[in-house]
Every structure is written in C-alpha cells, then in structure tokens.
Amino acid sequence: MQHTLNALVLGSTYALLGIGLTLIFGIMRVVNFAHGELYTLGAYVAYAVVGMFGMNFFGSLIVAAVAGMVVGAAIEYLLLRRRDLKAMDEVMLIMIGVMIIMQNAELLMWGGVAKSVPSPFGQEPVVLGAISVSPIRLFVLVTAAVLLVVFYMLIERSRLGLAMRATFQDKDAAKIVGVNVSHVYTLTFALGSCLASVAGALLAPVFVVTPTMGDLASLKAFAIVILGGLGNLKGAALGGFILALVEEFGAGYISTAYRDALGFLVILAVMIFRPQGLFTIKERVG
Amino acid sequence: QETIKIGVTEPLTGPVAASGTYVTNGARIAADYINQNGGVLGKKLQLVIEDNKSNPREAVNSVEKLILKDKVPVLMGAWSSTFTLAIMPKLTEYGVPLVVETASSSKITTAGNPWVFRTSPTSAMEAQAFAKLIDGFSPAIKKVDFLSVNNDWGLGAAAEFKKMLEAKGITIGRTETMTPDMTDLSAQLAALKGTGSDTLIVTSGIEQLTLAIRQAGEQRLPQRIITTGGSFPEPLLKNPGPKGYASQHLLFFAPWAPERAKHPEVAKAFMDGWKARNLEFAGQTEGFRGFDAILTIAEAIRVAGKADSAAIRDALWKVQVKGANGDVAFSKEGPAGKESGQASPNVYVVELKDGKVSVK
Amino acid sequence: MSTLNATPALELDGVTMRIAGLTAVDNASFAVPAGKIVSLIGPNGAGKTTTYNVISGYMKPTAGRIRLFGHDITGMAPEQISQLGLVRSFQRTSIFSACTVAENIRTALHLKGSCGVLQALLRTPRFRREEASLRHEADELMAFLGLSARADELASNLSYGEQRLLGVGLALAAKPKVLLLDEPAAGLNPSETESFKEMVRRIGQSGVTVLLVEHDMHMVMSISDHIVVLNYGRLIATGSPSEIQNDPEVIRAYLGSGIERAEA
Amino acid sequence: MNVLKLEDVTVRYGATTGVNRLSLEVHEGELVTLIGANGAGKSTTLRAINGLEPLAHGCIRMDGHVVSGASPAQIIDRGISHCPEGRRVFPQLTVRENLEMGAYRRIDRQRVRDDMERMFDKFPRLRERVQQVAGTLSGGEQQMLAIARALMSRPRLVMFDEPSLGLAPNIVEQIFSLIQEIRREGTTVLMVEQNAYAALAMCDRGYLLENGHIVSQGTSAEMRANPEIRRAYLGG
Amino acid sequence: MTFLVCVLGLAILPLVWPDPYMLSVVASAGIFIIAAISLNLLLGFTGQLSLGHVAFFGLGAYTTSLLSLGFDVTLWGMSEPLVVDPKPVWLSFVCGIVFAAVAGWLLGKLAFRVRGAYFVIVTISFAQVMRMVALNWVDLTEGPMALNGIPALTLWVPGEGVIDLVTKASTYWLVLAVGVLSYLLVAAIVHSRVGRAMIALRENEVLARSVGIRVTHYLGIATIFAAGIAGAAGGLYAHTVRIIDPDVFMFMFTIMMVIMVIVGGKGTLAGPVVGGLLFGLLPEVLRGVVSPEIQWMIYGVLMIAVLVFMPKGVVPSAGNLLRRYSARAGKTPAPLARRKTA
Ligand SMILES: Nc1ncnc2c1ncn2[C@@H]1O[C@H](COP(=O)(O)OP(=O)(O)OP(=O)(O)O)[C@@H](O)[C@H]1O
Ligand SMILES: Nc1ncnc2c1ncn2[C@@H]1O[C@H](COP(=O)(O)OP(=O)(O)OP(=O)(O)O)[C@@H](O)[C@H]1O
C-alpha cells in the first residue's frame, strides 16, 4: 500500500518533468540537456522568493513560471532560432553548453550547499492507517494531474498545439500555410521551460535545492518521454508512472541497490520489444 | 622565497562541490590564522587551490599542475576516496606528501604509500568511538537497520558499524542503499518501515541526510535515526521535519558547543574565521577538516625547518597539533616499511529536534 | 500467356496485406515473366506501393507467398531480397541527400563489391582494384542517366526531377535482375518521359525484368508487354495494353476519358 | 490589372542560381502556366513569390504593392496560397488536421468547416481517410490532400506546383477540371505543370523557363503552336 | 602527407619541449581523444548518437585492470570460486579491447531496431546498467572501493630490458601511438565500401537496404570497432591513472567525448582530434585564471560560440574557409573538406 502510494506520488513528479520535455524534446526534437537547469532555476526562484523575501509559496510558483518563460525564450531566441533542429546532436551540444553555464552560475550565486524551502502545508504527514504521506506531495500529485489535462488539451485540441506539431514536422510546409514559425519556436520552448521551472518550484519543498539537482531529473525526464513515445503526452505521463512503479516495487521487493538499474532495464526491454516507444505508430516506407 | 606554498585539491564544482568548498574555506581560515600569527619559519603560507571537478581524472590533472607548475612541496586533499586514490601514485612519483582531510576508505592508508597522512578517521575508528557512546542511548539499541549511500564511504561505514554492533551483541536488521544523486528515498524507507528495528544508521552527504530524515518523518518511520560520517543535515535547522521528530548525528566538530572541544581556543579561532567570512553556520562541521589539515601541515613545515617535501614528510610523523577537533598525531598503518600516517580524532553526538540542536 | 512453362521472374500467390484494419492488398496473384516489362496500375490508394513493399521485404504479407525465379522470398529482409536480384525504387524521392551524386551511385553499387573490413584495413591490391572498378562503373552509370555534369553536386541541391532520376539510378546501380519502379516518370515532362521510356526499354532489353507502377498512361501503354490492374487491393484486370485500354471496369475505376489524351 | 508582377527576380542557392533576372506577370482571373525542363527554376519562382526564398535581386509586386521581403504569413494574408512540390503534407497529423492547418490564418471557423465538407465532396477518398495520419496515405492521396489544403485558405491566387504528380488519370482529369472550376469562380491560378500538353491546353497564357529565365511566352494557342516548344516539351 | 607531418610533429614534441606538466595534460586529453575518435565512427559516420559510449571505455578499463591484477569471484550456481591469476599487462590490455568490442557487438545486436532518440536512450541505459553492475558487484569489481595498484604498461627496450611506461614522455608516446593507430583504423574503414555502407545508413536507411546494404551488419561492425577502440582508451586510462572505480562510467565522460567530436566536426576524420585538442586542453589553459565556476562558464560559452559560428564544427568550417580562400586566390580548391565527407 505504502509502495503504491509512493509510486503514485513519485510518478506524478516524473510526469511533471515529462510534460515540459514533451514539448521541447517530444515535439521540437531538441535534446535539451538544459531542461534540468530550468528545473533547478525554478527551485532556486522558490527558495529566493519564499526563503529570502518571505513571500507566499504559491506566489513563488508564478514567479518561477515567469522566470522559466523568460529564460526559455531567451535561450531559444539567442541560440536555437535559425538553426536546423534536424541536426539533433549539434543542438544537443549547444544545450549542454547552456547546462554547464547555468549550473555553474547557480553554483557561483548560491554556493553548492543545499537549500531548503518550507512546505506551505507544514511537515505533519497525512496518515491513513498504515500509510502516510506529506500534504505537499498530495498537492504535487493534484497539480501534476491538472497540468497534464491542461497541456493535453493545449497540444491535442488547440489551434496553437496543432501549429506546434505541424511546425516541427515540416517547417517549410508550416510556413506555406502561414504559420509564423519563429513565434511557434519561441513559444514552444518558452512553455516547455516554464513547465520545468514550475516543476522545480513545486518540488523545492519536497526535496532540497542544489545546483546539481537537475542532472538526474533531466535523465529521468528523457527516459520518460522516450518511453511514452516522442511527442505523446499521454504516453509520457504513463511512462512516468510506469517508471515510478518499477522503481518503487523493484526497490521494495527485489533490491534497492539496483533500483535505478531496474528503471533502465525496463527502458531497454521496452526499446527491444517496442522500438518506437510505447504509444506511437511506425512510419510507412515507400 | 617570500611564501611557502601548500597545494590544495578539492571538488569545488560538480556534485560534491558543497563539501569541498566547506573544506577549502576551512583551509583558508587556517592559513589566515597562521599568517596573522607570524606565519611559519618567518614566511607566510600561500594556499594554491585547484578544483578537481568531482572527477578522478581532473584530480590527477590538478595535482600534476600543483606539483609541476606551482612546485608545491606538500598537498592537502582530495576529499573523496576515489580522488585521493587516483592521485596517490603521483605522490610516490614526485615524492610529495599529502595530508588527507576527508576520505574514509581503508585502502588509502593500507596501500603502502608512505607519502600519505590522514587526519580524518576511518569508518572503523568512527565505529569504535561510537561503541563507547552506545550505552548512553535510552531506550537501548537492540536492533539496527542501515541506509547507506552506495559509495566506498557509505558501504564501508555500514560494514564497520555492523562489525562493531555484532561484537556488542546487537542484532543487525535490513540494509538499504541509495545512489548519491537520488532524491526520492521513499522506496528504501518504505522497505525499512516494517523491520521492527529500533535504530536506523544513515550514512550520506548533507543533502541526502536531510531528505532521508525528512522523508522518514513523512512516512512515520518508527526507528531512531543516527547519522555517521560527520555530516550535519543543515537545511533541517531552518525547515525542521515533523514536530517531535528527533535525529542524532555523529560529528567530529560541534560548533554548538565549542567549549566542549579539547582545545576551545583553537575551535574559537576557527569559528571566528568562519563567522568573519559569513559562511553557513553548520558548514563548520565539515569545514574544520580543512582547518585542522592546514594546521597540521604548517606544524610539519615548522618541525622540518624548511619547505622541502621529504623533510615535511619526516616531520609529519613527529607533529603534535592542537586542532579544532582535538589532538592530531599520526600513527603507522599499512605494510611495514611503507607505512602511511593515520590520526585518531574525537567524536561528538549531537541531537537535532524541531530545528534545535543539543550536544550530548 | 505464352510463358507458362518457363519459371516467371516474379510470382505473387494470394498475397494479402492488412494494415491497421484496412486491407491494402487483397488476395493478389500475378506473375511477371522473365525479360518482360509488366505494369502494375490502379487508382490512388489501390495498394500498388504496398504491393511493392511486400515484394521487396519492407512488409511481411498477412497471407500469401512471393517467389523470385521460383525461389520463395516471402518474409525475407529487403537487403536479402536485393542480394537475390530484386531491387526497387521509391515513390517518395529517396536519395543519400548529404552525399554527392557520384558518392550516391558508388554507395548504391554496394552489391558489386565484395571487400570487407579486413581488406579495407589492409588495403589489399584486390581492394584497390575493386575501388577503381567501382569508380569507373559509377561514371558510366552517371553518363547513362545524364547526370555526369552534376557528379560533384550534393544530391540535396538537385532539382526535384533530377533527384527522381538519381533515385532510379540508385536502383539501377544495384544491378537488378528484376527491377521494381514506383512512378519513376512522375515529375518529368513529356519529352523527358519519352527519353526515360527509352531508358527503361534499354534496361528491359539488357535482360532485366521490369515491373512498373506509373500513372502516365502514354508510357505504360507503349512500353508494357503486359498490364495488371489493382483496385482497392484486388486484381480487377490483367491483359495486354490494348485489352486493358478497352476494359470497361478499368476505364470506370481508373482511366476515365484521360486515355484519349494519353494517346494524343 | 495584374495581381502579381515579378521584375528581374534573381534567387541564389549559395553558388548556384535558381532563377536569374526573371520577369513575369499574372492578371486577375487568369490561369497562367510555367513550363520548363527539370531544374529550370519553376519551383524556385513559386517559392520566391511565397516568401520562402529571399531575393538576391529584383522585386515582386502584388496589386502594385512591393511584397518581396514579406513573410509567408503576410503573403497568405494577401490571398496567395501555395501547393508545394513533393506534397509536403504534415506526416504525423491526420487528414482533418492537415486541412485545418490549411485554414490556419482564417478566423471564420464555421465557414472553414463548410469548406472542409466541400473538399471532402471533391475528394471522397479523403473523407474515407479523415482520421488517418497523412504520412501513411498513398502518394496520390497525399497529393489530393496537398491540393485540398492549399484551397482551404480561400485564396485569391493559388499556385500549384505540379498538381497532377502521381495521380491516376481519372483523378488528373478531375483535378484539371477542378482548377478550371475555381478559376471560373474567380480565383487566379499560377501553375507549374510537367504535363505540358494539358497545362497549355487549359491556360490563358504560358511562360517557358530555361536555366532560370523566361525564354518564351504567349497565349495558350501561341505556345502550343511554337515548334520549339512542341519539340522540346510536348514530345513531338 | 599533412597527416604524416602532424604525427611527426606530435612525436618529437617531448624532445623539443619536455615540460612534464604539458606532456601529462596532453596525454590525458589524448586518451579521451582516442575515445572520441571511436565515438565519431558511430556518431559521425553511421549517424547513431551514442550517449553510452563510456560503457565501452569503462569495460575496457575494468577488464584490463581485473586481468592484470587477478581476481576471484563466485559465480551464480558455482560452488568453487573462480580464481584468475594476474596476467601480463599487454595481454590484459588486448583482452580489454576484445571484451569491449564484444560488448559493442552485443549492444549493436540489442539496439539494431532502434534509431535516433531511441538509440540514444538505449545507449544511456546500457551505460547506466554497466555502472550499476560495477558499483554493486562488489565481489568482482570491489564496487565503490575502487581497484587500485593497477600495473603500468611495459615495453621491452634493447639494452634495458622490460621497462614500465610511467614517465611522462613514455605515457605521451604510448597514447600517441594508440591514437595514431585508431585514427588510421577509422580512416581505413571510412574510405572503403564498408564506410560508404555506414554513411548510407546515416543518410537513408530504407534506401540503403533496398540497394542491398545489410545495415545491421554494418552498424554491428561500426559498434564493434568503436567499442574496441574505446576499450583501448579505457585500458590506457586504467594503466596510466592506475586506479579505477565505477566513476569511469561517469556520464560526464561521454559528454566530454561528444563535445570533442561535434565541436571538431562529426563525420570528418580530423574532427575529434581537433575538437579534442581544443576542448581537452581548454580546462588546463583556464585553470587558475579565474574561479572554478567561471572556468566552467567560459568553457560552456566557448562551446556554444564554436557551434553558433561554425555550425558543423571546426574542421568542416575551416575547410570551407580554406576552399573559399583558395578559390579567390585562383588556386585549385583544397581537397580538405571533400576528403572528409568521402
Ligand atoms: N502504414 C499504413 N497505415 C495505414 N494505412 C496505410 C498504410 N500504408 C498504406 N495505407 C493505406 O493503404 C492503401 C494503399 O496504399 P498504397 O500506398 O499501396 O497505394 P498506391 O496504390 O501506391 O497509391 P498511389 O498511386 O496513390 O501511390 C491506401 O489507402 C493507404 O492509405
Ligand atoms: N535548396 C537548394 N539548394 C541548392 N540548389 C537548389 C536548391 N533548390 C533548387 N536548387 C537548384 O536551383 C535550380 C532550380 O531548381 P528548381 O527546383 O526551381 O527547378 P524546377 O524547375 O522546379 O525543376 P523540377 O521540374 O525538377 O522540379 C536547380 O539547378 C536546382 O539544382
């Protein structure tokens, strides 16, 4: 029981990371190693806003959203615009450069020492019989669910979402039908970054804030997005929960030493048996 | 020659940058402290600090640079066992002594490298120190679980503590491990929840200790938590876990009670320097390592009478240093004829409850 | 047909291909006699390209068998099938875009070579000889295609029509015994189509069996020995060009009145 | 009144020249064809008009206003639509979504839905495949989709780049009569077509391109009568 | 020709400028350049972005270390522990290469169905699993406790007998020799029918198969060689640093290799070498100039700057520049960039 709840809660944090990356990596196809840094940025914003200026935690979420948006837009405008995103590895390397710069800037500004952000709901756990969970984690679960629905509607049902998907499938064709391609680029990247930043702020009270907190987060997010099938938000969410379940139960019943290895083994297995991810269709030949 | 150089290689960037920076700051404070008091042999100490980027290859590169380019006669570093082991062949190659301030692997002093002197305790020593305090706990410790970071330090500590506890007739329960970058420990903690043990010994860095204690509180783990290795979960000072939830920490320096140190005046000098630099209070639990290591090196240089590598090495065997932790003196360890030096520090237990600290 | 006794170059026997609930090819059986030019025609979405995909190994048929010179190739991988002498071109332009035209051709001459890693590493005399002969053959083929002047141009810089030509050239380079062409003349103007037709005819005369998918009726009718018509995945007619032209069902489903124009 | 006027237009791709000092004009309500060999620069001309390729030299005017340098979106807002060569449908979007993208700049959503129905009436094959992902359509189905998509923006001037490419003869016929139909309804058409015979037969005027510039022009009859054109492009 | 001059120039470097620090830094970068050369075979020529390349590096390092140190391990289902005595270093070194190559072949088999982003994640996962094994199979690898006291590689010198290659210059030459060999190996593969098949896989896999290229076969060959060479680099690392722990599987090491390849210019032979020299030595140039965080930031900025101004990497851009320059000067175009893509 406790394991199931833990998996659900952990899965929601993974899903949260996965949504933003679905936009940037799944749809835009930018192998964005700086995603974790935007997550870290959000966490530091929450720390600064709550810890230093004493503002409300929920207010800090908004500040983090804006900060993520601005930084994301700036990165896109300065570095990605006019680049051929099909050159996946070169773009990836640029993002690694961004990651190195941002991570060390954080280190320079905040030092390497872990910071912590107080939970707006206090530390007393919610106890239900044998299981217990902290209220902030429940809040994360709910928020993740809401964001999932909202972004699903945005990507799959809105005109903007349609334009986004179209643009990254065929930029020239999108231009031909009158999409302002550079706006779509900026907006997609900014939104994805904004989500990463919000996720960071949201999770700051759950975990601790350090300059390297984004490294593992990035890696996990990539795994989730690919597991679900690129660009498939439902898949990414499900991928997140599957990964969490495997990690949680693998750790509970097999061995915690191999907890992370189990996650990766599942990915290997999925790739061997369903090479295009769990929820996408194959392309046709000829 | 105007100054005497001391090479320092520490992780200043990368995943373990926080601790490396604490230690480096401790070293800086020591150098300033000595220089203010006239320096050594009439000369000022100059620290040449290099970042080993939390990475063994870079550790080697940094040491090559310190020895070959800066021509330092003596080194301090390199924080983790891996980095330290990686640079040890260089010490023999160039004949430069190294004072190891943090690394805990037993291999460091048993590898037969006569240029290595360690001021930090091995996990075995820590376990022995803890053994003396064990009866002070009430309710008594009967069955113990472990949660360890899966590196040499965490696993080594678990092994040594188990050995010690078994010798005392205490039952060993479940052992769980975690990778150093793991932030969600729920699976491990859930597995530990139903073991029926009364105590959980946790070994890891500051971040993970914080997470482990906080998440244990959230999951209502019944065990009493004791942490080892001298790290202190500083973020819990400002944002404590659930009310009434206490944890205990084995430390080598307790800035909450400097008067309890063996040499309070030295401890105070260190703490003043720390304060003057506006550093996080709790960081002193790690920063003192750099402070004591530099004091030791300075003393060795004084005893040697010159800043010469071989002379400093010989002198290190003779030093008696009054450090923040207590006395530093080296005893021989490792294969005969090629022994390394090992000092034996003091251990304090500190309790943290609702953001308040009390020294036992 | 007169070739009943001889083994056909290619033979489909009850081939069915279902994709995502749709039967793209439905129990199709026909044969392509060796050394002939046979056309496969039918409305858009009739299943011609799918048939090609099944024959050339990119798709496994749901049912049925495919034989190449009597040899069962059902379910083999594309590279195995091309090794056995059946090569196809693609409807969607397919070239090695970042390579030059000459490199494209030399790459496609893969099956003509046989040197492995070992020879490459040791640079044996045999390796050198082979490289030289491949180079020579590539030059000849480019001359044949009329692309010699573009040899050192990056393939992606060619115009659409030139790219299509190169695509056919790549299939030819693999030295097929049976060549499957998928709308090779699409994007060529009538006079270009005319010379292309001559090229196909020459290929046919050199002993290569050709199966052709093409919507240019002018070309199909004048070049084919035999025509097979598909509609909704099913075979609706087979026969000589003149028989097909007058088949009412084919006219209704496919030709329309456009046949007159094609003949004009 | 000329809707579109190209003066001395030059487009370069690095070292190669796509079109060279090309001038042409299209009048309101006309159907104009461009013909020429492979690589002559036909598609480049259309891409330049659409704002997809920057001009190295020259000027493009619409209704007298200079539009060279405008973005493709602005060109569409002026009522030009482009059905590109090689289909270029959005492979991962469904047929319906592709059509919606065709109406991307329009705000009259209700009329868009009606127009979509009209397209389905014209291309029943597409209606059968509404929910199919465009990348898995057959070549000809994709071509129909591309044409339908270009018409979804309700253009004043529509440019077709080889619209009959890969279509069955009966569909080609349909497409050509569709083009004449929209032209009758008042839409101006600029068409690049390899099926030169049919194209010249239905157009008002034609241009012949060679090596990036116009070498010959005239009315439909004049072009068809031109012996050089007959030899080179009409297959005799 | 240029190549010979470069090699000779590098070879006499220790004689004309025997600064031990410089030599050690170059040798240390050289080890990663070798790994980058091997990665380039996969990334540049077959077009498969492998972010788990460090797995082969680490496997090579562990294999040669374990064999040269000797080990005993109880395998599952065995009653007697398997005892392996220490083996000669060079034998171990070769075994390391072979073992890495075999692992490469295995991964090639495993990943043969996936491409692009999916290949990336498979390779990352593979490396992570390797790291977990190294970390947790303590019986064999000593886990995080590290393997130390790894012997140095040796050389038989006439008159002096067998000597350990521990001096700076000898390490340098050793790395250089392995590096040149790897370069030649990759060059020979690339400029051949096999290489063209690999490039075909990169450019258009469906088409490649239709002209009879067995893509999985060639992807297999590429991974075998790439893994083998990476294993050699790992072996060099183990025998020069003389201690290894699961950190040799660090993700950062892969990143370092990728930086070298892409900054230099993937798919060009000289790319990884140029990129490797630039970005392998950069940290040492920056060391001590500014604070460590700023060093990293400069590193990142330079990396981005190179890619912004030379989108395909240094070598192709320099090649283009050279060609344009010589074209203007009226000379025949320099064959530099051409040769690289052939
Ligand atoms: N992967 C797929 N998924 C779904 N439907 C498919 C797929 N591949 C083909 N189809 C459908 O199967 C039918 C046959 O397609 P095919 O490409 O074989 O037609 P074709 O005869 O080559 O047509 P054209 O002349 O237009 O090229 C089409 O209706 C197409 O939409
Ligand atoms: N993206 C490009 N990069 C470089 N050169 C190009 C590019 N696109 C076209 N060209 C060149 O510009 C010239 C004109 O090409 P264009 O595509 O306009 O010809 P076209 O008349 O449409 O030919 P086709 O009938 O084959 O479609 C050709 O020589 C072609 O090689």
Ligand SMILES: [Mg+2]
């Ligand atoms: Mg088809």
Ligand SMILES: [Mg+2]
């Ligand atoms: Mg064209």
